[in-house]
Amino acid sequence: MTGKPFLIAAFAVVAGLLALVPQLGSEYWLGVAFIVAMWIALIQSWSLLSATTGYISLGHAVFYGIGAYVLVVSLDWMSVPYALALSGAAAGLLALVVGLPVLRVKGPYFVILTFGFAELVKNLVMLLETRLGQFSRMIFDAPSLEALYYAMLALAVIATALAAWTAQSRFGRGLAAIRENEVAAEAIGVPVTRLKLFAFVASAIIPGIVGGLLVLRTSYFAADQAFDPAVSFTIVTTAIVGGLGRVSGPLLGTLFLVILSELLWARFPQAYMMILGALLIVFILFVPQGLAGLVGRGLKR
Amino acid sequence: MFQQLLFAAVVSGALYALVALGLNLVYGSLRLLNIAHGDLVMIGAYTAFWSFTLLGISPVVSLATTTVLCAAFGFLVYVVLLKRQLGSPALAQRLEANSLIIFYGLSVILQNGASLAFSATSRGYQFLDGVHSFAGVSATGSMLLLLGVAAAITLGALAFLRFHVAGWSLLAVIERKDAAAVVGVNVERVQMISICAGFAIAGVAGVLVSMTQQITPFMGFPFTIAAFVVVIMGGLGNIAAGIAAGFVLGFVETFGVALTSATYRSILIYGIFVGVLLLRPQGLFGKAVQAR
Secondary structure (H helix, E strand, O other), rough: OOOHHHHHHHHHHHHHHHHHHHHOHOOOOOOHHHHHHHHHHHHHHHHHHHHHHHHOOOOHHHHHHHHHHHHHHOOOOOOOOOOOHHHHHHHHHHHHHHHHHHHHHHHHHHHHHHHHHHHHHHHHHHHHHHHOOOOEEEEEOOOOOOEEEEEEEHHHHHHHHHHHHHOOOOHHHHHHHHHOOOOHHOOOOOOOOHHHHHHHHHHHHHHHHHHHHHHHHHOOHHHHHOOOOOHHHHHHHHHHHHHHOOOOOHHHHHHHHHHHHHHHHOOOOOHHHHHHHHHHHHHHHHOOOHHHHHHHHHOOO | OOOHHHHHHHHHHHHHHHHHHHHHHHHHHHHHHHHOOHHHHHHHHHHHHHHHHHOOHHHHHHHHHHHHHHHHHHHHHHHHHHHHHHOOOHHHHHHHHHHHHHHHHHHHHHHHHHHHHHOOOOEEEOOOOEEEEOOOOEEEHHHHHHHHHHHHHHHHHHHHHOOEEEHHHHHHHHHHHHHHHHOOOOOHHHHHHHHHHHHHHHHHHHHHHHHHHOEEEOHHHHHHHHHHHHHHHHOOOHHHOOOOOOOHHHHHHHHHHHHHHHHHHHHHHHHHHHHHHHHOOOOOOOOOOOOO
């Protein structure tokens, strides 16, 4: 049951079903599907660095936020597709510039550094916006939700394909070697620094474009919301609940959390957050392989 | 004006040193990054607030009840979540890597639980708010009490580590857990007491904060961040340097904001945070303990 063709077929079916959502003609379900695709794209990208190398980034909101900011600013000068490309490029460039110093830092230090870095950038952008006399920015005549949804779905598919390719590539094996023992990996000739930097940049580009798409969806940009650290935390939570190291993990984690949030968020926001916190603890301590691991074991039986 | 700023810097420095002390204890002896640390400050603050407004109990008494309450909570967290995992080396290593995430979960539960129970309204009460003036400084009684209690606890902790044999066991566990076990230190016991003490200190800091500021269910996070900045500056696990770093942050923040403007506060704090981690991850003053 767990062969590669089966998995590819399963992913194709999921993507196909998601592609049909606009045919339902329901604004509500389209919105939900948009969010599902968004988290899948974000988490698969994050996994590219963090699940494979064990460098847990708690600052991925920074790439998402930069993407959003670049889009909203550049929309004055160019059309939407170019602006989105610029969002992704800006996020990738940011990762490239800060990658070398940041990736020298290891373990728990890396986790808190990425968080601190994201907050620093957030505050710098907020200061810049205040200086420019902008407290928030609006977008007029954004593309339709349907168009944005297809773009987001494409990103989710690309990110998932990238994760699947990485898992069985030479690149991915190098990253896994870094996770298992970085010093040993370097000693046997794995180009550790280059691989880490490449993974970091690759994991930043799609979140940048995702940030741009989300701003187009909400038609509204405010720095403190675009760089919301809750985004970083949700990425990590969902990835862990879904299961690290399996391509299906982010899909299962996202579906689970989106359903939970649709049921609870609007009516009982605090209860929802408390359940989320409890889930995180339970999964980390008792189900380290995540939902994907549970499902995998269930299928084998 | 200068004296007043100096006094403000010392007060906030003492508070930072105190909050960071608890975080450092838990990291040092258990290698766990307690991102819920600030939320214990919040618990302490609410304990003092409700004791005072509902039962008329003085915050001075709440210092004691909070110590017991938060230490008991630390014990509970240790027994329920951590003990089994810390017992086996393989699990312990994974636990260290994941501690941030576990404590993030705890933090979310505490914040939203408090928000559900007490609502998100900010609250405050008046206690010892008479102003005393001396040497060009105006200070409320509550500020002086804060300073006194924080000084007593941090100095007490330093003296304990320097002079008491149990303090040496703690230092040994912080420095090298396995070696400490070899020479007969009961590591498990030291770890359990450290987490209780760390939580209790955060609670006490919360009582002190509640006397001087408004409190909300989400007040803890800035304290967590400040404590992390302090502990990183001092070097993770380096207790004495962490206390010194608390005052450094108090001074940098107070004078930095006075010289520029309040909008630069977060940039200043996160700037120090990122700068120290990148340039001197071993801390400003010397060596951090090995992350293992």
